[in-house]
Amino acid sequence: MDRLKIVVCDDEIVQQKLMKALLEKYLLENEMQAELKFYPSGQSCLQDSREILDADIFLLDIFMPELNGIDIARELKDLGTNGKIIFITGGNDYITEAFEIHAFSYIQKPVEYEKFAKVMNAVVHCLEKARYIDIIADREKRRVYLADILYVETLGRRLVIYTKDEELETYLSVKNFMDEYGGNEFLQISRYAAVSKSRIQRIVGRSLYLMNGKELLVSEKYLPTTKKLHIEYIHTKKVANV
Template sequence: MNLLIVDDEGPARERLRRLLEEIGDCTTIAEAGNGEEALAYCSEKQPDIVLLDVRMPGLSGIEVARHIDTLQDPPAVIFTTAYDQYAVEAFETEAVGYLLKPVRKEKLAHALRHAGRISPSRLVKVAQSAKLEHRREQICARLGDQLKLIPIADIYYFLADQKYITVRHKNGESLIDESLKALAEEFSAGFVRIHRNALVAENQISAVERTEEGKYSVRMRECGDVLEVSRRHAAELLRRIRGES
């Protein structure tokens, strides 16, 4: 069994490593000090189980788990957390594996035996119930066996095309396998739906243009792309552009 310990605190990683070595049955025990390192390792080495700290600088444990789930064969995840009433209640409600710090050997052994994959929808519910930020700061695109992180601030728009969504961003285009509806809900504060297949960054709209036939389109500021606006979404777009609540 190959394990990855993810925690920004060295002593916490050392304690888990020592307990895992005492328990045995682990072929490899690797460590990562932040979310980016964890994603890189999971892409390359494909661990069986990830012991993942919930609260870390940068990518949180919840966000890392959501990105990990996009892998072709995602590992099981067990969260580790200092006592937090909201977090504990959220984990219990959603039946998500977790360990309270300082982690005890018998609890760790039990968690390892029952570790499983966690769906994205359950992770969002955990984040909301635990009063954690559930809006991602980055989107994860899969390039072969590698994961590429795209900052939300760098995204111009999302364009749905059958099964996949094209993410147009500062450094080009990437494909992701997500629901445009879910993206619209998650990023409602900064993105606006202009068509059933298009979600655009509000701050990237340089102009809303209208043709003689009464049809609307938006021109994007940095990339210069022009996207069609459907009649159904025109009113909401104009309301948002005007700053109306």
């Protein structure tokens, strides 16, 4: 893929050197290029936020004084980054918070190359699949990134695309959307609706709840598959523990 931009934030010099060595080894073995930026604290990282919001990958140490990795990730998310966040941690204290902010994964210390490479392979594969959909909405051409979509549903002859900030209508069926763009990122929960896997909070009975609290109904026909794929998706997010 194109040149990556990777940000590392860790307050320990030894750990920074280790991450640099691991990244250089991975990039060399996979014949990839990347711009690497290192920060010794959360404050210095956020002070440079305008320069790093477009980064593809953030490797953040969780345990740092004043601003920890979770604080940094939340701030970066609020500022609008679409980069994948990977936490480096010596414990399990903040795992729940990591998933609440949609962290891509986490790596337990001591960081070994095999484990590191596995997570990097997963995140690079995810980045390669990052795509967008060009639609005509309100007679204007619009580009919607799949990562921004919460769910889609058909109303009459139109497909309504729901993002965090807006609702867009276009002429497309859920089946065509799934065939063309669904890939491994969306779950079809009925004949008329599909949901982003990363936006699902929980499934209770036939009720599917999104992270923003929105409740959707899963049809009886799609319920077994929806539950199965949701569980599988959760497990894939724990790849760094394997």
